[in-house]
Amino acid sequence: MASDAIFAEQGLNLLELAHVRTHKGPIHTSEALDSQLSYIEETRKAHGYSRAVDRLFDLVLSYVYDHEASWQEGKNVIWTSAPLFPVFYANDVLPIPISELGRLGSADALTAAEDTFHLPKESCSMVASILGEFYLRSGRTPPRLVVYNGQCEPLNLGWELLKDQGFDVFRIEAVNRPNVADDAARVAQLQSFFIDDIKQVSLWLTGKQIDENRLAAEIKRANRIIGKLRRILRLRLHNPLYLRSLATMYTLAGLSTYFGKPEAYEDVLDELIEEFEANAAAPIPTGKLVRLAWVGGRGQEFGVYKTIDDAGGAVTAWHNADDWTRDYREDLPPLEAYADFIITGRTLGSPVRQQQRIEEFLPEFGAQGILFYGYIGCSFGSVHREIQADYFHRQGVPSIFLEGSFQVGPASGQILTRVRAFIEMLTR
Amino acid sequence: MKANDVFGDDLVATLPQITTIGVDIGSRQAKAALIGGGSVHTAITASGVDSQETADRLVNRLLRQAGVTRDDLGFVVGTGYGRIALSYEDVPTTIVTEISCHAMGAHALNRGTRTIIDIGGQDAKAIRVDPENGRVIEFIMNDKCAAGTGRFLERIAELLGYTLEELGERSLESGKKIDISSQCVVFAESEVISLKAKGERPQDIAAAIHLASARRVRNLVNRLGLDPEIVFCGGVSNNLGMKQALESLVGHPFTTPKLDMVYAGAVGAAVLAQRHYQAGHA
Numbered sequence: 112m113a114s115d116a117i118f119a120e121q122g123l124n125l126l127e128l129a130h131v132r133t134h135k136g137p138i139h140t141s142e143a144l145d146s147q148l149s150y151i152e153e154t155r156k157a158h159g160y161s162r163a164v165d166r167l168f169d170l171v172l173s174y175v176y177d178h179e180a181s182w183q184e185g186k187n188v189i190w191t192s193a194p195l196f197p198v199f200y201a202n203d204v205l206p207i208p209i210s211e212l213g214r215l216g217s218a219d220a221l222t223a224a225e226d227t228f229h230l231p232k233e234s235c236s237m238v239a240s241i242l243g244e245f246y247l248r249s250g251r252t253p254p255r256l257v258v259y260n261g262q263c264e265p266l267n268l269g270w271e272l273l274k275d276q277g278f279d280v281f282r283i284e285a286v287n288r289p290n291v292a293d294d295a296a297r298v299a300q301l302q303s304f305f306i307d308d309i310k311q312v313s314l315w316l317t318g319k320q321i322d323e324n325r326l327a328a329e330i331k332r333a334n335r336i337i338g339k340l341r342r343i344l345r346l347r348l349h350n351p352l353y354l355r356s357l358a359t360m361y362t363l364a365g366l367s368t369y370f371g372k373p374e375a376y377e378d379v380l381d382e383l384i385e386e387f388e389a390n391a392a393a394p395i396p397t398g399k400l401v402r403l404a405w406v407g408g409r410g411q412e413f414g415v416y417k418t419i420d421d422a423g424g425a426v427t428a429w430h431n432a433d434d435w436t437r438d439y440r441e442d443l444p445p446l447e448a449y450a451d452f453i454i455t456g457r458t459l460g461s462p463v464r465q466q467q468r469i470e471e472f473l474p475e476f477g478a479q480g481i482l483f484y485g486y487i488g489c490s491f492g493s494v495h496r497e498i499q500a501d502y503f504h505r506q507g508v509p510s511i512f513l514e515g516s517f518q519v520g521p522a523s524g525q526i527l528t529r530v531r532a533f534i535e536m537l538t539r
Numbered sequence: 540m541k542a543n544d545v546f547g548d549d550l551v552a553t554l555p556q557i558t559t560i561g562v563d564i565g566s567r568q569a570k571a572a573l574i575g576g577g578s579v580h581t582a583i584t585a586s587g588v589d590s591q592e593t594a595d596r597l598v599n600r601l602l603r604q605a606g607v608t609r610d611d612l613g614f615v616v617g618t619g620y621g622r623i624a625l626s627y628e629d630v631p632t633t634i635v636t637e638i639s640c641h642a643m644g645a646h647a648l649n650r651g652t653r654t655i656i657d658i659g660g661q662d663a664k665a666i667r668v669d670p671e672n673g674r675v676i677e678f679i680m681n682d683k684c685a686a687g688t689g690r691f692l693e694r695i696a697e698l699l700g701y702t703l704e705e706l707g708e709r710s711l712e713s714g715k716k717i718d719i720s721s722q723c724v725v726f727a728e729s730e731v732i733s734l735k736a737k738g739e740r741p742q743d744i745a746a747a748i749h750l751a752s753a754r755r756v757r758n759l760v761n762r763l764g765l766d767p768e769i770v771f772c773g774g775v776s777n778n779l780g781m782k783q784a785l786e787s788l789v790g791h792p793f794t795t796p797k798l799d800m801v802y803a804g805a806v807g808a809a810v811l812a813q814r815h816y817q818a819g820h821a
Contacts, residue, residue, distance in 0.1 A: 509677065525620075525662060525680070528620070528636050528637065528638070528680070529638075529680055531636045532636040532637075532638035532639060532675065532678060532680075535635065535636055535638070535639045535675065536638075536639070536674070536675040536676070536677070536678065
C-alpha cells in the first residue's frame with residue numbers, strides 16, 4: 112500500500128498511525144511544512160529592512176506551538192473555525208484557528224484522512240487536511256473545538272467524525288441573513304439567536320457567563336486594529352513592495368486571530384505604520400507594477416504570492432476571510448454589536464453583495480485585474496467565483512481562477528504559469 | 540528558412556540585426572528557434588529529465604545550423620514548463636510564460652491571428668491575441684483535465700496499436716459515429732478497451748476519442764469567445780484527427796502558417812528575445 116511506504120519513509124507505519132495517541136516524539140508532518148516554511152523564511156529575508164515584518168513572522172510561526180504548549184501547561188486552549196475571537200479573548204480562552212492546519216497539513220494528513228476516515232482523494236482538500244491533521248495531532252493538541260456550521264456541509268460532517276475520535280465539539284449555529292431587505296423583526300430574531308449562541312459557548316468554554324465589559328473592551332480593540340490595518344493597506348499603496356504579498360496576507364490574517372497574542376500583534380501593526388510613515392524605501396525597484404485584487408481563500412500555496420511579486424505584480428486590494436472594511440458598532444451593547452457584525456457580514460458575504468465591495472475598492476487600490484482563489488473540490492466557492500468573474504468580465508476587468516489545495520506544498524507549476532501569464536498580460 | 544518568408548517583410552523590418560534564440564521546454568518535447576542573419580532555424584528533441592542539458596543541446600544544434608558562434612548570441616528567452624531551470628551566464632536570458640510566447644509566435648507566423656488553441660503534452664489553452672502586436676488579451680488554461688492532451692493521445696494510440704502520427708490520420712478513415720461518454724482520461728481509457736472488446740474498428744474509436752477531446756477544448760474557446768482567425772499550436776496541432784474535430788466543433792477553419800506550429804512557442808520566445816535586446820535588456 113502506498114501509504115505504508117509514505118509513512119515508512121518517515122519512520123511511522125500504518126500500525127503506528129493507528130496508535131498515534133501513544134506515539135511520542137515530534138509530529139510527522141514536517142515534510143511539506145518545510146516547503147511552506149521555506150517560503151516564509153524567504154519572505155522574511157526579503158524584508159530584512161523591516162523589524163515589524165520580522166516580528167510578524169515570529170508571531171506567525173510560534174502561534175500553534177505556543178498555544179499547544181500553553182494547553183499542556185493547563186491553560187484553556189481551543190481550536191476554532193468560528194468568527195468569535197474577541198469572544199474567546201473576553202473569556203480568557205486562547206484560540207487557534209483551524210485554518211492554520213492548512214499550513215501544517217501535509218501529504219501525511221491526507222493519507223490519514225483517506226485511510227482512517229475513508230475520504231477519497233477527490234474530496235475537498237480542506238476537509239481531508241483538517242481531519243487528517245487532527246488525527247495525527249491527537250493527544251498532543253487541545254481536543255476542544257468551537258466550530259461554525261455556516262461554512263459547508265462537508266466540514267460539518269467532518270466535525271462529527273472528529274467527535275468519534277474523542278474531540279469535544281461545540282457547534283455555533285450560523286445565522287444567515289441572505290436578504291439585505293429583511294425586516295427589523297427578522298433581524299432582531301437572528302440577533303437574539305446568535306447572542307444566545309455566544310452565551311452558550313461562553314458557558315461551555317469557562318463554565319461562566321461572558322463578562323460583557325470585557326467583550327466591549329475586545330470590540331474596541333478589534334475596531335482599533337481594523338483601523339490600523341486600513342491605514343497599513345492605504346500606506347502600502349504608495350510602496351506595495353515594502354510589504355510583499357505573502358507578508359501582507361499574513362498581516363491581514365492576524366486581524367481574525369491576533370496570532371493568539373493581541374498586544375504583540377498590535378505592536379507589530381504600530382511598528383509597520385511607523386516604518387511606512389518614515390517612508391522607508393523597499394530595496395526593490397518597482398518599475399511598472401501590476402496591482403491586483405485577491406478574492407477568495409487566503410491560499411496555502413505560498414509560491415503563488417512569491418510568483419506575483421517576482422513577475423512584477425502586487426496584491427493591493429484584499430477580499431478574503433479577513434474583513435478590514437467594516438467596524439463593529441460601538442453604539443450598541445457589546446453582545447448586540449457582536450451579533451450585528453456577524454449577521455451583517457453574512458449578508459455582505461453573498462457573492463453579489465461581495466462583488467459590489469470588490470468593485471468599490473478596485474479603483475482606490477489601483478487593481479488592474481482580479482485573482483479569484485478557491486480550493487479544489489469546493490463547489491460553494493466555485494459558484495461564487497463563476498458569478499463574480501462573469502460580472503467583472505462584462506465590466507472589462509480581467510480575472511483569473513486559481514484553484515489550490517489546502518494540503519500544503521509547493522504550488523504546482525501550472526498555477527504559477529497562469530499567475531505569471533496573467534501578470535504578463537496585464538503588463539501590456 | 541528565410542525570415543522574410545516565414546514572418547513577412549513587415550515584421551522582419553522591425554527586428555534588430557542580432558541573433559536570438561527561444562527555447563520552449565515542454566512536458567514531452569523541447570523545441571528551440573533561432574532568428575538571425577535573415578533566417579529562422581528550428582530544432583526539436585525529447586524533453587528529457589534535465590531541462591538545462593536539453594536546452595544546451597538544442598542551442599548548440601541551432602548555432603551549428605545557423606553557422607554562428609555563441610558569442611554572436613544577443614539574447615535567449617526560455618519558456619515552457621521547464622523554463623524555470625534555464626539559465627546562461629554568458630548570454631542575457633529571461634523567462635516568459637508559454638502563453639505569452641505562443642501568442643507572439645502565432646502572431647509572428649500569421650499576422651491576423653486573433654485566437655490560438657494550443658494543445659501540448661499536458662495541458663490545453665485558448666488564448667486571445669491582439670493582432671496589432673501579438674500580446675495576450677485573455678487566456679484560459681485547462682491544466683486539470685488531461686483529455687485531449689498529447690500524453691493522453693499517446694496512451695490512446697498505444698491502446699489502439701497505432702503510432703501517434705497514425706492515430707490522427709486513421710481517425711479520418713472512420714465511417715461510424717461512436718459516443719465516448721466519459722469525461723475522464725482514466726475512464727476514457729477503460730471505455731476504449733471496452734469498445735475494442737465489442738469489436739469496434741480502431742479508426743472509429745480514434746475518431747470518437749478525438750471528438751470527445753475536442754469538445755473539452757471547444758468549451759475553453761467558447762468561454763473565451765471565438766474570434767477568427769484561429770491558429771492551432773502545440774504538439775497536438777500536427778494531429779489531423781484532432782484538427783478536423785476541432786474545426787468541425789468550432790465551426791471555423793484554422794489558418795495554417797508556413798512553419799510547423801509545434802514551434803510557435805519557441806519562435807515567439809525568439810521574437811520576444813529580439814524585443815528584449817531591442818529594449819536594451821541585454
